[in-house]
Amino acid sequence: MPPSQAPRTLTVELGERSYPIHVGPGLLGDSRWIQPYLAGRQVMVVTNETIAPLYLDRFKQGLPSDLDVREVVLPDGEHTKTLESVACIWDALLAAGFNRRCTLVALGGGVIGDMVGYAAASYQRGVAFIQVPTTLLSQVDSSVGGKTGVNHPRGKNMIGAFWQPRAVLVDTDTLSSLPSRELSAGLAEVIKYGLIRDVGFLEWLEARMTSLRELQTDALREAILRSCAIKAEVVAADETEQGVRALLNLGHTFGHAIEAHQGYGAWLHGEAVGVGMAMAAEMSRRLDWLAPSDVSRIRAVIDAAGLPLSAPASMTSDDFLAVMRLDKKNIDSRIRLVLLQTVGCAYVEEAVPNASLEGLLVDYPRI
Amino acid sequence: MPPSQAPRTLTVELGERSYPIHVGPGLLGDSRWIQPYLAGRQVMVVTNETIAPLYLDRFKQGLPSDLDVREVVLPDGEHTKTLESVACIWDALLAAGFNRRCTLVALGGGVIGDMVGYAAASYQRGVAFIQVPTTLLSQVDSSVGGKTGVNHPRGKNMIGAFWQPRAVLVDTDTLSSLPSRELSAGLAEVIKYGLIRDVGFLEWLEARMTSLRELQTDALREAILRSCAIKAEVVAADETEQGVRALLNLGHTFGHAIEAHQGYGAWLHGEAVGVGMAMAAEMSRRLDWLAPSDVSRIRAVIDAAGLPLSAPASMTSDDFLAVMRLDKKNIDSRIRLVLLQTVGCAYVEEAVPNASLEGLLVDYPRI
Incomplete structure (x- = not known):
């Protein structure tokens, strides 16, 4: 070869x-x-x-x-x-x-x-x-x-x-x-690694998304190796899951709410995480971390991976909150979220303002 | 207190x-x-x-x-x-x-x-x-x-x-x-620790066996601490169970044969180990490691603990061998046994001569 x-x-x-x-x-x-x-x-x-x-x-x-x-x-x-x-x-x-x-x-x-x-x-x-x-x-x-x-x-x-x-x-x-829907679901986690820790990898993904979806071997090999390397760095820094490892959950709190409400299996995990990352980006903008252009960029790469961007039509703001309040990451009933300070740098928001969160959940586009 | x-x-x-x-x-x-x-x-x-x-x-x-x-x-x-x-x-x-x-x-x-x-x-x-x-x-x-x-x-x-x-x-x-039969069964393992590694502890046991069976607190505390200390030394020297940890199985190969043949539960594990240690002592004498007086001494302390010394009447030499050939410690179908070089020092006999083993199994006293 x-x-x-x-x-x-x-x-x-x-x-x-x-x-x-x-x-x-x-x-x-x-x-x-x-x-x-x-x-x-x-x-x-x-x-x-x-x-x-x-x-x-x-x-x-x-x-x-x-x-x-x-x-x-x-x-x-x-x-x-x-x-x-x-x-x-x-x-x-x-x-x-x-x-x-x-x-x-x-x-x-x-x-x-x-x-x-x-x-x-x-x-x-x-x-x-x-x-x-x-x-x-x-x-x-x-x-x-x-x-x-x-x-x-x-x-x-x-x-x-x-x-x-x-x-x-x-x-x-x-x-x-692999069915193309499952390939896209896997790409959601690949994009996540770029978003939380490596803007250079995100740029690379933006350039190669077509190659990845066409299953070009060298592009797939590189995407898998860089994803595993980022996860290995994060896990090594926090084997006991107390701190930085939480960043691997970008998009997962919103995503789990979608999966739980819709019934596990109706949405693929990666599809729900794709929407969840778009929601986390929008939340980060509302807290003045990201610019509107950053949010557009993030939505574009999720879309290019073949993933949905809109939440389920049947889910109300209260449906989201009901599941999110049970999340294991919460401390003393405050909702914690992984958000983005910049594209390529995630952080844990320890106490998301309720008004901002509810505003997002009401306003966010549904299918 | x-x-x-x-x-x-x-x-x-x-x-x-x-x-x-x-x-x-x-x-x-x-x-x-x-x-x-x-x-x-x-x-x-x-x-x-x-x-x-x-x-x-x-x-x-x-x-x-x-x-x-x-x-x-x-x-x-x-x-x-x-x-x-x-x-x-x-x-x-x-x-x-x-x-x-x-x-x-x-x-x-x-x-x-x-x-x-x-x-x-x-x-x-x-x-x-x-x-x-x-x-x-x-x-x-x-x-x-x-x-x-x-x-x-x-x-x-x-x-x-x-x-x-x-x-x-x-x-x-x-x-x-604790029923006295179970206390005696526990004492079999206590005696084992002295036999394999600590003749001083065996001497102490010989002097205190009555106190132990009368449940005197200071004697029990000492016997338990010294037993745990010996096991901890052996385990620390061989966490992966390749070498010296095998010494903890003194008496267990004969004992398992008795338990398996009689049906688990008919004999308590410690009772079978007690007989097994007496058999291992006799085997060690037949291989010229122990003197007859050593065997008598070992039988005396097992007896003093309230444990049986004779094998079940219903077990033939072939009954023993059938189980012993399946033992996990064996390598390439040779029967391995933990035996005693001296009282207080066990070793693994890698290839027990068949004639000696069969002679022991035929001659050993039955109940």
Whole structure:
């Protein structure tokens, strides 16, 4: 392949738990990318019914031939992210007689990655796992941070562990099968990294958005690497999630309100975050941080990614506030928001003036 | 209380995860021993139906009055050590709306400690927990090492995590309600610590066995502290369980064979370990490490603890070998055993000669 398309590597620095993220085309079928990270001969590949027909054979063909490879194929969807699914993985590991030197592979999007990571964290008190994320969102989000877990009927991600992968293999070729709506949803998080911390990256995105949506390999590789690098910096600065890590939630407070009100799944997470970032930009303007031209610029890049800019017609100001008041980031019932001081620099607004917030929620355009 | 009975403290050194083990009478009813280790106001006490009527009220009376204290009372017994029981704890935490700053308390024996530790390790990706072990076995064994988890139909302790407590509170008064058979079973592990690493401690045990079985507070406190200190040294030297930590399994390979053949629960774990240590001593003599007088001495202290010395009448040599061949410590189908070079110094025999082992298993006295 031409050098412009060769895989490149980012190392997430975590002392003895440091690991590489390899990004580029053609990783799935090539054993060189996975062999160094296998703990032993026993490999359990976990994927779902959508991904298995597309990539499971190619992945298995890229494994060294002397391994004991088993597989678990789960149903697809956020509703499968349960303790019961993780117990299925444990059952399969025990039925296969796999020991502490086995390796779990998560082949799929964020749901698969979260479940397999937790299965690995708890099997025989912790075994190796490798992430092979196949959606843009999971490639730029779950690749860094070590969060694993499942949902409980009473709350998302309530049961889980911090558990780092041995390696993350991002094969950009897998994005060719991703529905364009999900590609756009992933781009929302990519744009977020530029907005909160790196105006140069935002400029780069503005110039390359067409290339990204056309799935040009070098553009995708660069966007994924820079996104992961920014997330790794933020996480390293705040592993315990007390301070700067909150900046990763730009657009998420408004976005979660949309997802919760509309029912999870009606809007994709990234779509809701796209609108949420546009709302956060407008809020930042009303608090005199951003100029109107900054808001226009931010709306333009969100729009160019194929994301919606308007909130759901059915949501009133009170609908937003009802969910936002329950946000875990709030302290003493004041609503906290991640806002922008400038394009490329986010901050946490500790006490958003109620009048300003309600004005925004009343005025903001609906679909 | 007289100074000879005041609680004493051992610190388990694990860097930023270091924690104290407080040992002595009267800890349960006294808030000074628990207050420094509470993460916040939310406290979930988990215990079982045997321990709750004996100690739950006393424990709760020893908590500061401004806390939000809830409780879960599970059935008693090894058969309850399942993922379903842990899920009950998670359900209770979520129903109470407990957040990441809650504290779980394990009030009971090893089964409760293992389950509550795992529940804490996985709730919201990890919360604080405090061990309050009420059996001698859990006081000298589960207090050190950070192993938590549950059984799976296909194997013991297959699902779990390494998760350290904030503190361990050993109230020696709780041993007054322990059946004497369980006290003896706990003493088997205490004797083990002397045999593998500390002949001075073994001499002390030989002199104080009557005091221990009569539940004299100062003797119990000393035996528990020295046992925990030896285990902490061994674990610190080998956190990943590759080498010296195997020495903690003295007597356990023979013992597990007895437990597995007789059905778990028919023999207490410590009873099987007692016979197992006597068998390991005899095996060590047959390999010319120990003198006959050493074997007699070891048998005498096991006997003085109220433990059996003879293997079950129904177990043939082949019954032992069938289980021992499956032991996780074996490498390439050779049977590995922890044996004694001298009284107070254990080693791992990598390849026990088959003829010697079979001779022992045929000759060893049965009940």
